[in-house]
Amino acid sequence: MKFFYFFLIGFFVFLETNGQLQSNEKQVLIDFYEATNGAFWTEKWNLQEPIENWKGVSLENGFVTHIVLPENNLTGYLPVSLFKLEKLKELNLHLNSIGGELPLNIGDAKRLIVLDLTLNELEGSLPKSIVNLTSIKRIQLSMNKLTGNIPKEIYYLQNLEVLGLNSNYLKGSIDEISWDMPKLRELDLSNNKFEGTIPRKMGKLKNLEKFMIFQNNFKGKISIELISLKKLKSLNLASNQLSGSIPKDILTLKDLRCLFLSGNNFNNTVDFSAMNHAHITAFEVK
Numbered sequence: 076m077k078f079f080y081f082f083l084i085g086f087f088v089f090l091e092t093n094g095q096l097q098s099n100e101k102q103v104l105i106d107f108y109e110a111t112n113g114a115f116w117t118e119k120w121n122l123q124e125p126i127e128n129w130k131g132v133s134l135e136n137g138f139v140t141h142i143v144l145p146e147n148n149l150t151g152y153l154p155v156s157l158f159k160l161e162k163l164k165e166l167n168l169h170l171n172s173i174g175g176e177l178p179l180n181i182g183d184a185k186r187l188i189v190l191d192l193t194l195n196e197l198e199g200s201l202p203k204s205i206v207n208l209t210s211i212k213r214i215q216l217s218m219n220k221l222t223g224n225i226p227k228e229i230y231y232l233q234n235l236e237v238l239g240l241n242s243n244y245l246k247g248s249i250d251e252i253s254w255d256m257p258k259l260r261e262l263d264l265s266n267n268k269f270e271g272t273i274p275r276k277m278g279k280l281k282n283l284e285k286f287m288i289f290q291n292n293f294k295g296k297i298s299i300e301l302i303s304l305k306k307l308k309s310l311n312l313a314s315n316q317l318s319g320s321i322p323k324d325i326l327t328l329k330d331l332r333c334l335f336l337s338g339n340n341f342n343n344t345v346d347f348s349a350m351n352h353a354h355i356t357a358f359e360v361k
Contacts, residue, residue, distance in 0.1 A: 100126070100134075100137065100138060100139050100160065101126055102156075103139070103156045103157060103159060103160055104120075104126065104129070104132065104139065104142075105122060106154045106156045106157070107142075107153075107154055107156070107157050108120055108122070110151050110152055110153065110154040111149040111150060111151040111152070111153075111171075111173060112149070112150045112151045115148060115150065116144075116147050116148050116149060117146075117147045117148045118130050118147055126139075130144065130147075131143045131144040131147075135162065138160070138161070138162035139160045139162065139163055140162050140163060140164045140165070141163075141164060141165040141167075142163070142165070142166050142167070142168070143165060143167040144167070144168055144171070145167060145168065145169045145170050145171070145191075146169075146170040146171065147171060148171065148172070149168060149171035149172065149173050150171070150172045150173065150174070151173065151174070151175075152173065152174060152175030152176075153173060153175065153177065153178055154178070155178045155179075155180055157178070158178055158180050158181050158182075158183045158184040159180070159183055159184075160184060161183075161184075161185075161186065162186055163184050163186060163187055164186055164187060164188045164189070165187070165188060165189040165191075166184075166187065166189070166190050166191070166192075167189060167191040168191070168192055168195065169191045169192060169193040169194050169195070169215070170193070170194045170195075171194070171195050172195060172196055173192065173195040173196065173197060174195070174196040174197065174198065175197065175198065175199075176197065176198055176199030176200075177192075177197060177199065177201065177202050177205075178202070179202045179204060180202075180204060181202050181204055181205050181208075182202065182203075182204025182205055182206065182207030182208055183204070183207075184208065185207060185208065185209065185210065186210055187208050187210060187211055188210055188211060188212050188213070189211075189212065189213045190208070190211060190213065190214050190215065190216075191213065191215040192215070192216050192219065193215045193216065193217045193218055193219075193239065194217070194218045194219075195218075195219050196219065196220060197216070197219040197220060197221060198219075198220045198221065198222070199221065199222065199223070200221065200222055200223030200224070201216075201221060201223070201225055201226055201229070202226075203226045203228070205226065205229060206226055206228035206229050206231070206232065208232065209232065209233070209234065210234060211232060211234060211235055212234055212235060212236045212237070212258075213235075213236060213237040214229075214235065214237065214238050214239065214240075215237065215239040216239065216240055216243070217239045217240060217241045217242050217243070217263065218241070218242040218243075219242075219243055220243065220244060221240070221243040221244065221245055222243070222244045222245065222246075223245065223246065223247075224245070224246060224247035225240065225245060225247060227251070227252060230249075230252045230253065230254060230255075230256060231253070231255055231256070232256065233255070233256065233257065233258070234258060235256055235258065235259055236258050236259060236260045236261070237259075237260060237261040238259065238261070238262050238263070239261065239263045240263065240264055240267070241263045241264060241265040241266050241267070241287065242265065242266040242267075243266075243267055244267065244268060245264070245267040245268065245269065246267065246268040246269060246270070247269060247270075247271075248269065248270055248271030248272075249264075249269065249271060249273075249274060250271045250272055250274050251274075252274060252276065253276060254274070254276045254277055254279045254280055255279065256279075256280060257281070257282065258282060259280050259282060259283055260282055260283060260284045260285065261283075261284060261285040262280075262283065262285065262286050262287070263285065263287040264287065264288050264291065265287045265288055265289045265290055265291070265311065266289065266290040266291075267290075267291055268291065268292065269288065269291040269292065269293065270291065270292040270293065270294070271293065271294070271295075272293065272294060272295035272296075273288070273293060273295065273297065273298060273301060273312075273317075274298075275298045275300045275301075276300070277298070277300060277301055277304075278298070278300025278301065278303050278304065280304060281304065281305075281306070282306060283304050283306060283307060284306050284307060284308045284309070284330075285307075285308060285309040286301070286304075286307065286309070286310055286311070287309065287310075287311045288311070288312055288315065289311045289312065289313040289314050289315070289335060289338075290313070290314045290315075291314075291315055292315065292316060293312070293315040293316065293317060294315070294316045294317065294318065295317065295318065295319070296317065296318065296319035296320070297312065297317060297319070297321060297322055297325075299322055299324060302322045302324045302325050302327075302328065303324075304328075305328065305329075305330070306330055307328050307330060307331055308330050308331060308332050308333070309331075309332060309333040310328075310331060310333065310334050310335070311333065311334075311335040312335065312336050312339065313335040313336060313337045313338045313339070314337070314338035314339075315338070315339055316339065316340060317336075317339040317340065317341065318339065318340040318341065318342065319341065319342065320341065320342060320343045321336060321341050321343055321344075321345050323345055325345065326345070
């Protein structure tokens, strides 16, 4: 009988606690709705309905796990409280008009796996706390107005598979990075203000399939280590200040489909004709 009594107490405590958590999560969503001018969204939330009915929101056990609202006319800014959603796994708000800076506490969302804010109007620098997203697999912040240097620690995120930062105003070099990112498949730093050389240590990225750095200020040579990445499918180094010789070993990259090397200062030519007809679908070296 005592066991049943304590079981009932525990059960009601659980209900109360779970309800409180759900209430807190709802308030965070309301903050987000108001901060991004929800009244003008293309598809609005009815705040009187259960959260389960709100477009783009997924829940698990009373916790928000996914917010997916691409191309929905979100404006305004991202509130600090948004990244206090402790079970949030995906935040996908691409193709909106969200401005302001990324909240400094972005790293509090430690369970985040996907962060996609591509094609917004975000400004300022990347918060250093972003390196605390140790579960993150995909960071896509392309086509915003971000400035400053990338926190070097971001290149230590062991689970990161995709890092897209193209078409911002980011600067700095990638020379002194250890590149301990065993799962990285796509790296796009194109159309920024990066400089320095392409580091030899990038040869450690054995799973890299896409490497894009066009329209920056990189100098130096194409390292043999880069060409040793046998899984490369897309390589775009165009419109930099690279020099020296184009490594002939580039002909051995059997999975390569896209190759762009034009707009540099290479002092040699390589006969790509056989390779081009074999499998490359996009090709420009002059």
